[in-house]
Amino acid sequence: MTATTKGAQDTPAKPSATAGRPGPAGGIDVAHVLKDAVISALIALGLFGVIMGLKTEQAPGGLVLEENWERVIWAVGIVFVGRLLLNLTIWRRPGGKIDDLMPVGLKKYSGFVGTAIGAALILVALTLPFLPGAGRYHVDLGTLVLTYVMLGWGLNIVVGLAGLLDLGYVAFYAVGAYSYALLATTFDLGFWVCLPLAFILACFWGIILGFPVLRLRGDYLAIVTLAFGEIIRVVLLNWSEFTGGPNGIGQIPRPTFFGLEFSRGEGGFADYFGLDFSSMHRIIFLYYVILVLAFVTHLVSVRLRKLPIGRAWEAMREDEIACRSLGLSIVRTKLTAFAIGAGFGGLAGAFFATRQGFISPESFTFIESALILAIVVLGGMGSQLGVAIAAVVMIGGFEYFREFEQYRMLVFGAMMVLIMVWRPRGLVSARAPSVYLKERKKVGADMVSQGHG
Amino acid sequence: MDYFLQQLINGLTLGSIYGLIAIGYTMVYGIIGMINFAHGDVFMVSAFSALIAFLVILAVGITAVPLALVMVLIFAMLISSLYGWTVERIAYRPLRGSFRLAPLISAIGMSIVLQNYIQIVQGARVKAIQPVFTGGITLHEGDLFDVRISTIQILIIVTTIVLMTVFSLIVAKTSLGRAQRSCEQDQKMAALLGIDVDRTISLTFVMGAALAAVAGTMFLMYYGVVDFFIGFIAGVKAFTAAVLGGIGSLPGAMLGGLLIGLIEAFWAGYFSSEYKDVAVFAILAIVLIFLPTGLLGKPEVEKV
Numbered sequence A: 001m002t003a004t005t006k007g008a009q010d011t012p013a014k015p016s017a018t019a020g021r022p023g024p025a026g027g028i029d030v031a032h033v034l035k036d037a038v039i040s041a042l043i044a045l046g047l048f049g050v051i052m053g054l055k056t057e058q059a060p061g062g063l064v065l066e067e068n069w070e071r072v073i074w075a076v077g078i079v080f081v082g083r084l085l086l087n088l089t090i091w092r093r094p095g096g097k098i099d100d101l102m103p104v105g106l107k108k109y110s111g112f113v114g115t116a117i118g119a120a121l122i123l124v125a126l127t128l129p130f131l132p133g134a135g136r137y138h139v140d141l142g143t144l145v146l147t148y149v150m151l152g153w154g155l156n157i158v159v160g161l162a163g164l165l166d167l168g169y170v171a172f173y174a175v176g177a178y179s180y181a182l183l184a185t186t187f188d189l190g191f192w193v194c195l196p197l198a199f200i201l202a203c204f205w206g207i208i209l210g211f212p213v214l215r216l217r218g219d220y221l222a223i224v225t226l227a228f229g230e231i232i233r234v235v236l237l238n239w240s241e242f243t244g245g246p247n248g249i250g251q252i253p254r255p256t257f258f259g260l261e262f263s264r265g266e267g268g269f270a271d272y273f274g275l276d277f278s279s280m281h282r283i284i285f286l287y288y289v290i291l292v293l294a295f296v297t298h299l300v301s302v303r304l305r306k307l308p309i310g311r312a313w314e315a316m317r318e319d320e321i322a323c324r325s326l327g328l329s330i331v332r333t334k335l336t337a338f339a340i341g342a343g344f345g346g347l348a349g350a351f352f353a354t355r356q357g358f359i360s361p362e363s364f365t366f367i368e369s370a371l372i373l374a375i376v377v378l379g380g381m382g383s384q385l386g387v388a389i390a391a392v393v394m395i396g397g398f399e400y401f402r403e404f405e406q407y408r409m410l411v412f413g414a415m416m417v418l419i420m421v422w423r424p425r426g427l428v429s430a431r432a433p434s435v436y437l438k439e440r441k442k443v444g445a446d447m448v449s450q451g452h453g
Numbered sequence B: 001m002d003y004f005l006q007q008l009i010n011g012l013t014l015g016s017i018y019g020l021i022a023i024g025y026t027m028v029y030g031i032i033g034m035i036n037f038a039h040g041d042v043f044m045v046s047a048f049s050a051l052i053a054f055l056v057i058l059a060v061g062i063t064a065v066p067l068a069l070v071m072v073l074i075f076a077m078l079i080s081s082l083y084g085w086t087v088e089r090i091a092y093r094p095l096r097g098s099f100r101l102a103p104l105i106s107a108i109g110m111s112i113v114l115q116n117y118i119q120i121v122q123g124a125r126v127k128a129i130q131p132v133f134t135g136g137i138t139l140h141e142g143d144l145f146d147v148r149i150s151t152i153q154i155l156i157i158v159t160t161i162v163l164m165t166v167f168s169l170i171v172a173k174t175s176l177g178r179a180q181r182s183c184e185q186d187q188k189m190a191a192l193l194g195i196d197v198d199r200t201i202s203l204t205f206v207m208g209a210a211l212a213a214v215a216g217t218m219f220l221m222y223y224g225v226v227d228f229f230i231g232f233i234a235g236v237k238a239f240t241a242a243v244l245g246g247i248g249s250l251p252g253a254m255l256g257g258l259l260i261g262l263i264e265a266f267w268a269g270y271f272s273s274e275y276k277d278v279a280v281f282a283i284l285a286i287v288l289i290f291l292p293t294g295l296l297g298k299p300e301v302e303k304v
Helices: A003-010 A030-053 A069-088 A104-108 A110-130 A136-161 A170-187 A191-210 A218-238 A280-306 A308-318 A320-325 A330-356 A366-379 A384-400 A402-422 B002-032 B039-060 B065-095 B101-122 B151-173 B175-185 B187-192 B197-223 B230-245 B250-270 B276-290
Strands: A054-059 A062-067 B136-141 B146-150
Touching: A030 A054, A030 A069, A030 B039, A030 B065, A030 B101, A054 B039, A054 B101, A062 B039, A110 A136, A110 A280, A110 A384, A136 A280, A136 A308, A136 A330, A136 A366, A136 A384, A170 A191, A170 A218, A170 A330, A170 A366, A191 A330, A218 A366, A218 B230, A218 B276, A280 A308, A280 A330, A280 A384, A308 A320, A308 A330, A320 A330, A366 A384, A366 A402, A366 B101, A384 A402, A402 B065, A402 B101, B002 B039, B002 B136, B002 B146, B002 B151, B002 B175, B002 B197, B002 B230, B002 B250, B039 B065, B039 B101, B039 B197, B039 B230, B065 B101, B065 B197, B101 B230, B136 B151, B146 B151, B151 B175, B151 B197, B151 B250, B175 B187, B175 B197, B187 B197, B197 B230, B230 B250, B230 B276, B250 B276
Parallel strands: none
Antiparallel strands: A054 A062, B136 B146
């Protein structure tokens, strides 16, 4: 570990506000608070004034400026009032640690609460298509959320367990999606045959990425994985003869139920079981497919943690040098983590392709990688339940605000910042170690470093 | 040969812009050890500030080009510094001392915020301006075409050299530079010796953002188009440049920037322009395999 990070970890996080402390007599220092709010408003004026106030518009004969001062006044006003109110209320408490808001009683039962929430989530997930009031929209949304839960759990193997920061995870998602799309449209292979193939191909690409980055650590690893993700996307975009280029691949076959297609008429799923044809059948079927795939991901990662290789991952995350000294092969440990994590990304990708019926490189941009990583980190690295909750909250919230097209990305970004500032260790910040000597101690997610030793 | 020279000039220009952005990454990484993911977007905001300032100056009716350029530059640097400072204050300072991924995630969040903020307030369409500088010098008259270096290319390369010298001097000679280098080595010790660590880090962000503003203004003048998405690609390339040169090292960032610019220009010139990004990233990966700390980076000593 470098001296910088060690020093940084030793210093406790400072409360974000320095202004608005209670005055010497315990009352509010009005002058101080007002001065602080005015300074904030002035900074906001500098930030927003010109950029918001003057909009560049394309007009015949070049760009023109369009004045729009009203929204500047609003923005500056919100900053002024907001800062004033925050100083008068929340930031007044000395120390101002928001972590302590959780009642002590709840903390004691956090293990039980976790199990209860987990069980409730599983129950809802199992019965979602048949819950009263659940329509096509909800099942579709559930499918989307589960895809991200699965991706989150897959990335969790690489980031949470093995401690390798991967910013290009979407590449494996793309590999899985394109493998299935190409195999299905070129060789007429079915979904169920292609699924293991997509897994294997994605694993293979995981190893290809793994080899060059074996010696890299921390942020160097992050940037190379990011670069790898971009390389895959650029190749998909430009290799038109093979991948269809920016037009993507369409008409990807849908999965079958033991050979039965979800089509109207003779020999279809509805006909075989004597049901009335409904387009909901396929949607519900797809929902259960991803549910099973997600459960498989979960079970595999939980079981792997108990196997020697899983223990090697966690050991490598905690201390790579100690790991090497004890005779573990870093090459094998890192490559298996990359390969298995990538494989699950590939499975999710194949599912994505069959669900959408159409894929193009646009679905595999960096923002997807960032979103999946955000789910893993916000959920608390290494925690299976946390990742699931984070996926539900983020993807669900994201879809819920679909009407506010333009603003929802803005709010999404702001939420990422706020949640990190509020709970840097993620929503579920402690997890039980997989291996323990006498008693199970909670390990904070902050102990999870990135193979820095 | 003529073609080679022309690509060399184009590559140097592009590399200078990348280098200027890369310095912001490398300084921040050196001092607090994090990837300032929002830096590319600060660059984008500064390009927009430069665009607005430019249009205002046109509207006011100032026609003296050098005066206008200086005004645009100063304005963009001011706005950009303010953004750099605010980003650090809101998204990174509360997370100082937190575990390593936390600032990275909040940086990615900040980058999304800045991109969408500009998209909302300035619109998603590409903004194009008329070229300001049209002249140039013909270096060599070839059979097929002339090797030319345009006024703006000269301006970009000269500005970059001047700024690099100034900033190297700031880091090497001034008390601020000394404070920065001491924070880089050991923040706690620096604080004990009376250095205001928070202020030093803030100023580092301001310096990085100011250089990004120069790069943003030059980008606007050189290409004549900006949109809200330029920050991502430029940011990733500049970060690649910083890593290639050895992160934490100022000359390394400049060298890395120039190399990335040259690789991109030559690849686009001789092979295919579609795969120029692939070439850049592939070379980054190859360099890191053989020199894991970059070209001029100091090898990291592991202590057990």
